Amino acid sequence: MNTKLRIRRPDDWHLHLRDREMLAAVAPWSAGLGRAIIMPNLVPPVVTGAEAAAYRDRILAALPENVTLRPLMTLYLTEATDPADVLAAHAQGIIAAVKLYPAGATTNSASGVRDFDRVRPVLEAMAGAGIPLCVHGEVTDPAVDIFDREAVFIDRVLEPIRRATPGLRVVMEHVTTADGVAYVRSGDNIGATITTHHLVINRNHILVGGIRPHYYCLPVAKRESHRLALVEAATSGDPRFFTGTDSAPHPDRAKESACGCAGCFTAPNWLQICAHVFEQAGALDRLEGFTSLHGAAFYGLDPNPDHISLVRRDEPARWPERITAGGETVTVFDPGFPVHWHIEDDA
Ligand SMILES: NC(=O)N[C@@H](CC(=O)O)C(=O)O
Numbered sequence: 102m103n104t105k106l107r108i109r110r111p112d113d114w115h116l117h118l119r120d121r122e123m124l125a126a127v128a129p130w131s132a133g134l135g136r137a138i139i140m141p142n143l144v145p146p147v148v149t150g151a152e153a154a155a156y157r158d159r160i161l162a163a164l165p166e167n168v169t170l171r172p173l174m175t176l177y178l179t180e181a182t183d184p185a186d187v188l189a190a191h192a193q194g195i196i197a198a199v200k201l202y203p204a205g206a207t208t209n210s211a212s213g214v215r216d217f218d219r220v221r222p223v224l225e226a227m228a229g230a231g232i233p234l235c236v237h238g239e240v241t242d243p244a245v246d247i248f249d250r251e252a253v254f255i256d257r258v259l260e261p262i263r264r265a266t267p268g269l270r271v272v273m274e275h276v277t278t279a280d281g282v283a284y285v286r287s288g289d290n291i292g293a294t295i296t297t298h299h300l301v302i303n304r305n306h307i308l309v310g311g312i313r314p315h316y317y318c319l320p321v322a323k324r325e326s327h328r329l330a331l332v333e334a335a336t337s338g339d340p341r342f343f344t345g346t347d348s349a350p351h352p353d354r355a356k357e358s359a360c361g362c363a364g365c366f367t368a369p370n371w372l373q374i375c376a377h378v379f380e381q382a383g384a385l386d387r388l389e390g391f392t393s394l395h396g397a398a399f400y401g402l403d404p405n406p407d408h409i410s411l412v413r414r415d416e417p418a419r420w421p422e423r424i425t426a427g428g429e430t431v432t433v434f435d436p437g438f439p440v441h442w443h444i445e446d447d448a
Pocket residue numbers: 117142207208237317318319320347349350363364365
């Protein structure tokens with residue numbers, strides 16, 4: 102039997118589109134979105150309003166014609182960021198948010214923040230203007246176990262920042278722990294994105310039976326009890342939790358390596374997989390909130406005006422195992438089970 106679910110066109114509140122050949126190869130896979138928050142961790146990073154405007158133009162040029170995707174740009178916060186530039190870029194509609202990477206926490210984060218006191222004037226300006234701060238929430242202290250870095254970040258960095266900057270709107274990006282979920286639920290002016298892959302894999306998927314580089318991302322997937330907390334949060338209907346795929350393409354050569362880099366490429370199949378997760382949780386009626394309503398509300402935007410349909414069919418949905426980008430291949434995230442949800446664009 103076919104089941105059809107019609108929902109507002111989804112948005113993605115955490116997306117890596119990269120640049121040059123990779124941008125050209127991956128952008129069409131996100132063309133069905135309404136809006137996407139575009140991450141600024143290019144090499145070199147997108148630091149100024151002018152750089153964000155130029156990057157937005159490169160993204161628009163890489164998209165097929167007549168697509169709906171509206172890229173919402175972000176600035177990469179550095180210790181040298183000028184509050185006036187952030188405010189001007191926001192006032193001109195160039196940026197929707199600012200991204201905080203603790204220096205060294207993840208891919209291309211070397212220019213991130215080491216001393217959080219040095220960005221206080223920017224954060225205060227953002228709080229005053231209502232500009233959200235998107236946070237990669239992991240400490241980089243080598244003494245902290247990698248599986249504890251999100252929980253420790255909340256106590257050592259995030260809570261002090263939020264106390265010192267009342268009114269600052271914060272998105273805890275790609276939350277991966279029950280601690281993160283509980284923290285988001287405990288406060289005001291805070292939301293969280295949850296990725297599709299963290300809804301379906303736990304740390305065993307990365308390590309049991311051999312090292313699976315295509316399941317390695319940051320924050321690293323945690324134990325099963327945390328995955329269950331993420332599924333509960335995503336499917337609960339709580340508007341503080343919304344989709345951020347963190348689709349993060351890397352060449353297979355860079356992932357299948359003695360020191361493989363972090364990131365899962367989920368743009369081609371994240372929505373189909375999300376429908377599966379919500380179906381399994383008996384929460385299909387809450388899928389639209391998670392993919393299409395809660396994030397827009399957090400960012401003060403209306404839902405997209407148009408709709409798509411998700412149709413459950415007996416035959417599994419298909420997507421390529423890998424795509425090519427320039428001379429490289431990029432492996433598409435494999436959920437490890439058949440997914441029967443297919444997308445139909447109603448636009
Ligand atoms: N999530 C990842 O594992 N990687 C992201 C960076 C990030 O979002 O932390 C990337 O840019 O590759």
